[in-house]
Structures are given as C-alpha cells and as structure tokens.
Amino acid sequence: MANASATQPDLDLSGQLVERLRTTEVRVPPYPAVASSLDRLNRDGKATVAEVASIVATDAALAATVLRHATSAAMRSNAPLTLEAAIYRLGLDELTRVVIAATIGVSAGAPGPLAALRRDQWRRSLLGAMFCRELAARRGVPPDQAFLAGLLHDFGAIVVVACIESMGTAALPVLPEATWRRTVEDLHVEFGMVVVARWQLPEPIAEVVASHHTPHTCMRVHRPLVQLVAVVDDIIAILDDSSRGGLAGLVDVPGLEHDERFRIGALMPKVAEQMARFETPAERDVASKIAPGTQTLEGGWPVDFPIVSRNQVEHRACALASSTLAFHSRTPLQQGWLAELTLRCAPDTITMLANVKSCQPMPGGGHLVIAQPFGLAGDDRAAWLRLVERTRRANGEP
Template sequence: MALAEKLAHFLGRKGIPYRPIETGVASSLDALVLASGRPQHDFIQATMLIDMTGVVMAVHRFDSALDLEAVQQLTGRRLQPLTARQVTRLFSDCAPGFVPPLGAAWGIPVLVDEGLSSADAVVFTAGTDHTLLELDGRSLRLALAGAREGRLVIHGQGVGQREALTLEQVADKLQKLYRLPPMPALALRILRLTGNPEASARELSELIEFDPSMTAQIMRYARSALFAYPGQINSVQEAVTRVLGFDRVAHIALGIASVQAFDVPRKGPLGMDNFWRHSLYCAFLCQGLAARAGHDKGLAYLCGLLHNFGLLLVGHLFPTEFDELNALREMNPDASLQSLEHEVLGHSEQEDILSVGHGAIGGILHRLWQLPEPVIKAAGMHQHMGYQGDHEEYVAMVQLANAVLKEQGIGDEFNPDDVPALVERLGLELSDLERVQLDVEQVSSDLDILASSLSS
C-alpha cells in the first residue's frame, strides 16, 4: 500500500485531496527527503512527545529544531520525546521511522508550529519508506483542523536555513578547528607491520612487548576459553604462532593501541566499558559471518572492532555533548542512537559538524589514520541501512552483528533493521546466522572478561 492504512482512511473520510510522490525505497526519513530532490523547507515532520497525561504529536518544518522549552510554555506540560520502540508500537501500520505528521488519523492530539497554517504547500511521508504526499495549503489546514498552534521551534538567525555540510567539509572543519588525535605511535607501527606481507610473528611479538599492559592483555586473550588451547603459553610469540594467528593478534593489538588516543569516561551505556564489550562481540560475530560468507575473516574482525570509534572521538573532542548523549541513552535504552544523536548533537554549538553522526565522524578519523577502506566504510556507513556501494559486504556484516547484539542488550545501535534482508545480502541462510550466534553464546563469559580487562 502506498499510504499507511489509517492515513488513507482519514484523508478519504475527510475528502482531503493529495498528490502521492513515489520514490525509491529509503532507509530513513532523512534519506527519503534527500532522494526526493526537493528543498528540505518544503517538508514537514512529526515529533512524538509524551508525559504522564499522554502522547502528543508536534508538527513542524523538517529543517527546524523542536524547542522543548517552547512546547512546555505552550502546553504547561513537561513533554519528552518517545523512544523509537514506543513510536513503532503506536504507528503499527507505518514503516519504522516514517510517521506522517497528521496525528488526527490515529486519534492523537496535535501541536502545530506557527506559520504552517499559511504554507502554500507541504510534503511529508505517507507512512511508508517509498512514498511522499504533497498537500496544498487548503488541504493542509483541513488535515490539521483542531490542532493547537504556537511557537514550537527554535528561532534565530540562520536556524533552519543552513545547508548541511558535506562529509568532505566536515572532515576539513574537524581538522582545522580541533586537534584530532593522531594514531598512537605503537598502533601506527602495528598497522604498518600488517601491511608488510613479509612480516613475521617474531616482529609482531617484539612490537607488542614494548607495552607491558598490552602484552598482558594479549596473553590473557590467548589463554582464555575462547580458544581452548590445551598447552602452556609463555610468550606473545607463542600466542601468535600456536593460538591466535598473526592477523588476530595484530588486529586486537591495533584496537588496544588506538584506544589510547582517547580520553573517554569508562561508565555509562556509551562509556569505555561498554564500548569494549560491544566492539569485541561485534568483531567476533563479524569474523564468524565472514567465514561463512567467504570474506576476509581478519578484515571483518577489524571492521567490527573499530566501527564505533566515532563515539570515542565525539567523547574526546566534545565531552559535554558526550556526557549528555550518554545520559540520554541511559534514560532511553530502546531509542535509536541516531535519534538521540540528532537530539543532542544536532542542537549543539557544533551542530554543523556533529549532525552527521558518530558513524561518519568515525569514518573520517579512520581515513585520516589511513586504515583499510573496508574499515573506513564499515565505520562511516554502519548507521545507514540499505547502504550499497564500495565494501558493502563489510558494512552489512557490522549491521547484522549489531542487529543480533541488540536482541541481547549489547551495544548502542537500536535503529530499525531487517535481519533476513541483511542475511540474504551476505549470501547466507538464517541457519548460518543461528550457528554464528550459538558460537558467540558459548564464549560470551570470556568475551565479557576480556572486555573488562581491556577497559581497565
């Protein structure tokens, strides 16, 4: 159906004319707006709010930022955004993330930003991931009849009128305005060694042994039940040659050394403790998926391990915004991290830089550090469902791993996802995914112990 069922019924019952606009299937409302080719100012959107009294829909321009203080002044209520899961349950006939801004169709009271009543025409989602609706001004006023009107968005010079920066511009501004952490010297030496096809286990071991803490962590990793090695392991070189292999040791060592570039709190859902737990589980899953899909296991492991470095960079450069995001994630454990980032980072003083999200920021850092292209893409695009392009198989592996981990309450990516579609894109069967999940379950306690040791 081109329209959500209740929306179609509402428009038909009210006799409100509209023009449907078919687009390609999009992964998010942002992508749908972008694919339309129309100015963002033409679009309106719904922001769902809730308090003890009930749910309210705020309707405003797509290129505007909702001002919760203004909403409170208008309503006398302390309304807060719904979580993504709550919104999905409320709008069960809509695709997740595609809520039409006509609350009356669902019996929901509506607040509408001043000025929309005089709009000549507007465009908005029809409740699906591939259709937009255009209403002229008269039809919009009919559709919003009974809504309470007032100032809902932030006003001021340039608000809502600024063009979004390209990733290249964001990268340029980041490097000009902030001192981006260079790759730590040991991490850089490990990275260079992995690029040398003649490198030996002895050379890698000698590099690692420069750092006593890393040496202890690699030894603990090799001795863990993850690998069930029956004999004694007395050196890093034995860990490389007898248990872990060159690539696995190089990649975990690279991750350990690279994290030393960041000063990020340990605690909280996005703190270093949970970062390592999420990263290790994701890396292990990606490695298992790659083995079954016929891709490079070592590279897949590295993609999973490093895909969330953008969060560390945000925490390092913008500690105030990171603390706020960390707290908001704790209060909204089921919400999409993208939506929380938009709430915090999209309204900060660094909005033009941070509004691209932690994934893109991580990709920028990985490119600066000259990491392999699949690792750059996995970091930069893992928040974009349906990504198609260079190294899409590694992006899909990270997305699938995050989807699986979400069900176990591990990680931070609670964006809508389609597990069967991701499995199919990798050329796998659901039974393959189940076997990889079982492998992870059997070693989960060891992954937890390793994560705890790495973050301490």
C-alpha cells in the first residue's frame, strides 16, 4: 500500500506503473541463455570442461568475468589462465552462480536517470545471495537454491526502476530518493511475480518472491527457504544502518541464532572481494531524477587524514560524524555500492567496508563522497569509535 503521506506525483507514478503491469508492458530482461545452457549441462552430469567453455565463450564479457573470478579464487595467482582452466578451477556449480549474477547484473548496472537506486538494490541482492548461501546448510536449505533465492527475491524492484526509466527522462519528475524507494517498494513484489512467470522460475523461488515479507503465508514445504531470505533481509537492513552498531547490532534480528551471527561476521572479510568482482566502472548518471543530497555532513566536524581504497587510490577525509564519513576523491566512486577503504588516522589504521551514499562532482574538480561504515566489528569498530571521540573533542564538539 502507498504511504498516506505520498505526494501527488508519487501517487500518479504508481498508478501509471500498475497500468503498465496490467497491460503487460513490463520490460523484463531475458533469463540468461548461458545460465540456461549450463543448468541443462549440470542436470545431465556428463558435460566436459571443453563443452562448458564453448558455451561461456559465446559471451566475451562473461568469459572475462569468469577468468577474473577464477584468478581471485586461485589466491590472486598471476599465472595466466585459459578459459577451460578457469572453469575447472571454479567448478560447474560456482560457475553457474557467477554466470547468473554477472549476466543479470548487466541490467542492474546499466546507466539511467535512476541508476544509483538500481545499483543499490543490486548490491543488496548480491549481499542477500552471499548471506543466504552462508546460512543455508544450518537451516536445511540447499546452498545453491538459497543463493538464487537471495539473488532474485527482490529483482522485481530492479524491473520497477527499469519501467519507470522507460517512460523517458523528460517525463519523470525529480524526486527525493525516499519517494522513489517508496514507489519501488509498493510494487516490487507484483513486478517480481511477472519475472517469475516470464522466466518460469521454480516453485521455491516463486514462493520466496511472493512471500519474503510475510513468511508465515507461504507454503509450509518452502517456509525454511522463505524465512531464511526474510532473516537475511533484516541482517542487511541493520548492517546498512551504521548507527545500529555494525555486526553487534545483529543481536536484534529475530530468528538469527548466536552461531549464525558469527558466521556472518566470519564472511565479512570476503564480502569486499566478492563485491569487487561484480563492480562496474563508475559513470556519472546523466540527468539523474534523484534529488541531490546535501554536500555537507549533517552533525559532522572537519577532519583531515588520508584514505586508501582497495585499488590503492588515495582520497582525503574532510568531515566525520558518529556514523558517516565524507572525503574528497580525484576519481568517482560507484554510488550505491560497497567500497573497501583503509583510514590512516594515526595512531589507528582502520580497514572497513563503506556504503557509498553519494558521490557528487565538485566545482573545482574531483568528487565529494559521503559513505557509511558497513558491518564494522571488533578492533576496527573500536578504532572507529576512538576516531569519532578523538576528533569530536579536538573540534570542541559536545
């Protein structure tokens, strides 16, 4: 249901989208052909590496992605890999996961007036897939099924955004991000069920798409899978809210067991690497229809220390608040994505994942980036709290 306080443009937009749904004018990207072929080979159980390689090689960009994943899986070995060697290293199950995520992610990462919103949703989907797979076995759910459920349960949101964009940039109003999100949230399950029908997804995934907000309403046989996805959604919501204590805040997730919190914590060092594999080059979104946020850090104070990203590019911190960081960057960072940052804030050095909330060009060149810590824990969280307290006092803040 639409929020009672929704603006008139918001209500009109929702009405137009519902009408498009009813007239079947919903643009759903085709299910990846390579993934379908690999799935058939996987069921057959007799495929050779050469046969698999010949299928993957039909998509040059996908083949490059597979090589990149296999190189990373090989402990960052610099040894050159053939496509067949990469496939052998990954195995067919892992290869299929890579192919599905990479090919579906193309539509999620495309440019457009709401691209930042689409990327952020895809980030959540990738995190959902990773976390679901990590917790699946303990809950009696097949890990591959859990991965696919986590990846696709909110894909309807990406289709909603694509439908909005298909109306044409000129026809779209500039609205706050929260308004766009409300519209997408209102319709993402309906559009998700269109994806289910068009792609002919199996019943367990259909149940997840339909019922992940209300697990008690799903078929009992699929309830463990649906409940797993619902729990993971809560995990991501808490980790996205840097004011809730990072990993320590997961104690508030209903249905998440003590040892499962530790499993998520143990997985976090791998998240940066996993997300980097699917990252696309940052591009400035032309004619964005998301109202720009402020270029000041509300409730923050000035700081000055170097920050180094995963690819060894150096940035400069300029402001800090209790749960947010602002810094200047010579190059744009992908808004709506996770970045691995190392804060060199003597006497501490903090390595953390950061959720890039905005990246805006500055009049004199470069970009102002606003980011929030994602999943801080242990020594790094303690160091972050020391940094906040130390710099707050140095600036005379209460």
